[in-house]
Amino acid sequence: GAVVSQHPSWVICKSGTSVKIECRSLDFQATTMFWYRQFPKQSLMLMATSNEGSKATYEQGVEKDKFLINHASLTLSTLTVTSAHPEDSSFYICSAQGGYYEQYFGPGTRLTVT
Amino acid sequence: GESVGLHLPTLSVQEGDNSIINCAYSNSASDYFIWYKQESGKGPQFIIDIRSNMDKRQGQRVTVLLNKTVKHLSLQIAATQPGDSAVYFCAENPPSYGKLTFGQGTILTVHP
Numbered sequence: 042g043a044v045v046s047q048h049p050s051w052v053i054c055k056s057g058t059s060v061k062i063e064c065r066s067l068d069f070q071a072t073t074m075f076w077y078r079q080f081p082k083q084s085l086m087l088m089a090t091s092n093e094g095s096k097a098t099y100e101q102g103v104e105k106d107k108f109l110i111n112h113a114s115l116t117l118s119t120l121t122v123t124s125a126h127p128e129d130s131s132f133y134i135c136s137a138q139g140g141y142y143e144q145y146f147g148p149g150t151r152l153t154v155t
Numbered sequence: 156g157e158s159v160g161l162h163l164p165t166l167s168v169q170e171g172d173n174s175i176i177n178c179a180y181s182n183s184a185s186d187y188f189i190w191y192k193q194e195s196g197k198g199p200q201f202i203i204d205i206r207s208n209m210d211k212r213q214g215q216r217v218t219v220l221l222n223k224t225v226k227h228l229s230l231q232i233a234a235t236q237p238g239d240s241a242v243y244f245c246a247e248n249p250p251s252y253g254k255l256t257f258g259q260g261t262i263l264t265v266h267p
């Protein structure tokens with residue numbers, strides 16, 4: 042149980058285009074999901090907290106107009122990287138909160154912007 | 156706090172040895188701690204957790220030790236195997252923050 046999926050697993054896009062990444066909790070409902078960014082050989086950096094039915098809460102330094110988050114249902118959150126640039130290339134990971142403490146992570150999405 | 160921009164420390168061991176991975180956490184109010192394993196190109200995988208009212212917890216081949224006095228967490232892996240090679244992260248849950256804060260991470264390499 043407690044499986045989280047992400048789609049796509051990898052994506053290559055041209056600079057200036059937008060990319061949408063989906064995060065789904067497959068066998069449980071998650072009112073809260075989290076989006077992380079990870080650069081090579083570095084730790085996970087929390088970008089934002091996604092709450093079902095309300096606006097996302099962004100961490101300091103994360104541009105909310107560039108990283109649009111939508112949590113339309115209890116099993117789906119999406120992250121849209123708008124007007125992507127090469128510096129946005131990274132590994133994006135979502136997690137879904139299954140209880141007060143538990144977070145279940147997705148497999149990640151590798152974004153490459155050319 | 157976050158460790159963005161720092162390169163991860165490494166630990167190399169021989170297959171069959173015991174491994175000890177250490178983590179210093181930042182918030183003395185944190186009440187829950189987790190160890191994650193992350194293989195290359197994959198998301199973090201839960202290994203073991205411990206609450207602040209405990210100082211030791213054992214799982215299958217893994218043991219987590221918590222020293223709240225010095226804000227230190229360790230993960231012990233017994234009889235390390237090549238499949239254990241990965242990056243290991245500790246994470247803490249400060250109640251006031253409500254979100255997990257990840258540590259720097261350690262790259263574990265197991266040589267056959």
